[in-house]
Amino acid sequence: AQSPAVTSQEISHETSPDLLKQTRQILQLAEYIGVDYSEAVTEGSISNPDEFAEMQQFASIITEKTNLLANDVPNSLTADALQLQQSIADKSSLDVIQGLSQKIRNQLLSQSPALVLPTQLLAKENVKQLFIENCSTCHGDLGQGDGPLAKSLSPEPTNFTDQERALNRSLLGLYDAISDGLDGSAMRAFSELNDQQRWSLAFYVGSLAFEPTAITTKHIENDANIELQQWVNSNPTQLIQQNVEIDKAQLALLRSQPELLFQHADSPISVARTNLQAAVKAYQANELAQAQTLAVSAYLDGFELIENNLDAHDSSLRKSIESQLLNFRNILKTAGQDNQVNQQLTSILAQLDQADTLLTGQS
Template sequence: MSSNSYFAFLNTISLTKRHLYAAFMLFFMVLSSFSVSASPEQQTKIKQIAQLAEYVGVDYVAAVGDGKVLDADEYQEMTEFSNVIISQATLLTSNTNEFDIVKTHAQTLHSIISNKGSVEEVRAASSVLRESLLKFMPQLSLPNSLLPIEQTKALFSANCSMCHGPSGKGDGPLAKNLTPEPTNFTNEERATNRSLMGLFDAVSNGIEDTPMVAFTQFNEQQRWSLAFYVGSLAFQSVEQPKNVEQNITASQIVNLNPAQLSVGLNDTQKQYVQWLRGNPEHLFSAKKDPISVTRTQLLAAQQAHAKGNYSQASDLSISAYLDGFELVENNLNAYDENLRKSIEVQLMDLRKTFKEEKDTAIVNEKVTAALAQLAKASNMLNETKLTDSALLSASLVILLREGLEALLVVIALMTVLIKTKRQDALKYVHVGWIAALIAGGLTWAAAQTLIEISGASREVMEGPP
């Protein structure tokens, strides 16, 4: 066992009541952010509307141009899908009329298509409709890792290439006999307006009234791997830009398409978005410094707030603490408790500020102050960071201490049994400590190989020491 792994294991069992309380608070905060609890039937309709809206936004370019129908079949399909969107949106009901905004956006998209509006208008309306649906949709369970790329390619070749072609260009042997024709995943314009969530839904549920069927035989990791793979094909030639700090999360890259993610960004930042879509493994393989995660999420929250996305900014600020700073609280506390408390108070204040404060100047001032304190904490932790050998020695000392305590307990039990002439029960003591060793080893192995705990998930699992 490496020293870092053992320290991580020790950290998972050094738990406090404060963490459990924080988990419950987060749970209620998340609950309060959803004004509608959609039923399973409504969630199905919502997902279908989102999927069709994205499909229309991508394919409309082949149907209409300059106010004229370019392809009658394509335009008929766009009209049909917009009618389905209206029909499904009409069936969404709630006591507080929360779905009215969805119905309004659905009607707007339908009207633009009926009037043969421009591609830009349709895509803008499609994007607005999808964004209005996101808060009603259940949170997708994002993968902790993707399949190795060779396995994903083999999966695609065996199950998708007959229609989409070996390279994903939509030119498979069956393509010409299908209506509509299979998607060309290498088309950059289409890919720029297609989200990974839409691709995952297409793989998982198929697309109604098209030859695209649901691949229900695949497990979730396989479906996600296929979605990330086909979503990367149009951007694999994009080079990674230099000196661009990452502020895009896996959740953002999944829910939003590159066009939405690129709003308000400069050319270099837009290139980074495309590179990330072409190299999604970067989202899963990188082991990030908790302070860097906190900094990244705060900057992303600041950017979302500047665009008026206050709810998203609040969510990102919560992630800044749970997936970042909370992981180094104990370490920092050992060196400067006042600094730890100061940062904790700042992050708490920022969570409220992002949600309630509309003045960007006030937000920017508070973010700058928090970043300065985080830089100080980062320098302190890096300067006082123990070497691997020191960590290993400390881990072994703790292991020795815990082992001696367990040994004393076992010896005490055995002494009592011998004194009371119950030697026949000694075998149960031996079975107990041997089973404990095996269980401990299995628990550690499971924690290392099977479980990937995010900040929010870890909070729910933690309890008193």
């Protein structure tokens, strides 16, 4: 995925993590208003007082946060937040509210750094089990918002099979809700789950309202022209508007089978190999800090992702690779050990080939 163009007010995760957290919460609240406003107001009248009060509260929080971040966000954002708040008070139409909430999201997304997205999702059966263990008590086994605790909660849990709602919900919004929870609701933060698990859950619940048509995967590969970053940031309705080369059938297939979006991604072992080889090149150029960073990435973004699977097949091989990676990182700390570095690289790559053959040769 490509990073958005840099602007003078670009939100930087490295320089201001708190700013990034605040803007992500504004994104989440704005999307929530766009999705749930239809439950609060019908044809200019309040149809659900509790939902309407929630809409007002969320809009107020957005206004407060944009005022606090006035020096770090687009100048028009504060005015748009106030307009959204006033439009809700005026019980404006759904189109008006969704237009304003999306305008707020677009301004923030255009100045936010690219997300760190997973290279692969967990296997579908594993994600489904993860959902049942962590989410079904409220959302139900099938994600229909009918879990054992659902009726006792206010607001009631989301029905992920509701397509009208799903068409206006982005995967980023789902991921943020899983990661940070949602204030004023029973939705808590699942911070005990790792990043890959949370992204996998976001893609999973985002798939439940969609069913693939007769369209083929080949058709998707040849015709769909969309970056993963855009796919995650935008909801399905916006994707249709933004990308004339993706139609509703393609969208339904990619939402219902998100693994298709990752089928061309490098395998974890390939990522490990690439980073290890790049680490040696950096080492040879006497860039020791960069070499160390790449060696760490070879483990965290590569080998670690298949570590448990490999352990189930060959525990001794897993332990050997892990030990060699540790030794490799230690060697890279000291300059002038080129022969030892090259020997260690050759040994690790040979064992990674063994692991690749073992894992790809079995279901």
